[in-house]
Amino acid sequence: MERIYLDHAATSPVHPKVVDKMVSILNQDFGNPSSIHSFGREARSILDEARSIIASSIGAHFNEIVFTSGGTEADNFAILGIAEAMSEKGKHIITSKIEHHAVLHTCEYLEKNGYEITYLDVNENGQISIDDLKAALSENTILVTIMFGNNEVGTIQPIKEIGQLLKNHQAYFHTDAVQAYGVMKMNVNELNLDLLSVSAHKINGPKGIGFVYIRTGTKLMSRIHGGEQELKRRAGTENISSIAGFAEAVKIAQYSVEQKQEQYQQFKKIFLEELKNQNVDFQLNGLLEKGSLPHVLNISFPGTDVEAMLVNLDLAGIAASSGSACTAGSIEPSHVLVAMFGKDSERLRNSIRFSFGLNNTIEEIEKAANKVAEIVKRLTMSNRNRR
């Protein structure tokens, strides 16, 4: 059976050029970048080149990039690192109700340890309000952490406006850009960002590697202690092959941003058009074009049930998701949809996320939408008959 992968927001296939790069390094360049002999120097130059490529992709300096084990560690590092370093200036942090658990659970941990956290509400499109943020800011606020684009519904936050607002405030500004990086262009100086998290496996790189951008001068405590790697900010021998693979994925992502934006927007249109042509009842969760990540399409299908939908989609060879990959196993109601529509909304039980990426074709999207329409009709019919 032909399988169609529409779950790129959960993780993405590794690009063949990334595989080639990693295999060649695993085969040849096993040196430790901290060693002074030629083996070490070779590994060091691979590491330096990767760091330069990644830094320039967001307008950062070489020494403002710290490699981590992925997006989760990058978020933890930024939030816990600022909380600890800035505790004498205040213990108030502002975030939103729709962050990834890597941010939310880290904030909840700090809350249990004496910090005050404001979780900003979002509107029905999933956007925070700048006025709410202004009202929440106080002289004790040390960090504002608001995600760039949401992993479940795709909504993009007003990052530039937040950066402007915080220009003359002591609070540092962190964004979790794990879903947005690679499909959106971003420059940390134009956006006035102090910290930014990225993960390689969302952009056709390997799993278990990411980075956190830390603006020069930012007060931040290390989380992992040991050797002097990563400019003394994160100890441990560097994962050279994954870092080089990550940089290769970044290079590819960089030159194809506009093309991807156009292609994925077209996929969205084709998908929704097919549902309309088939008279499927559906509602979009989040925004369609401006204000939404191009690769994420979250749809509510009234009269269906998310578990039955996912099982039937899987049987039809279509890989989609109920939202965050981390909660997919248990299919708990999505905290993002709760924040957007309230805890009693039907959408909590009938929404599916489709996310596009490498190798998807128009034919696949048409086929998938067709199958989705068939399944929705079957499920709504049998649910109606049961009532």
Ligand SMILES: Cc1ncc(COP(=O)(O)O)c(C=O)c1O
């Ligand atoms: C918005 C967002 N932040 C953080 C993460 C965690 O990244 P990683 O899987 O690299 O730990 C994810 C992964 O789903 C994500 O979508």
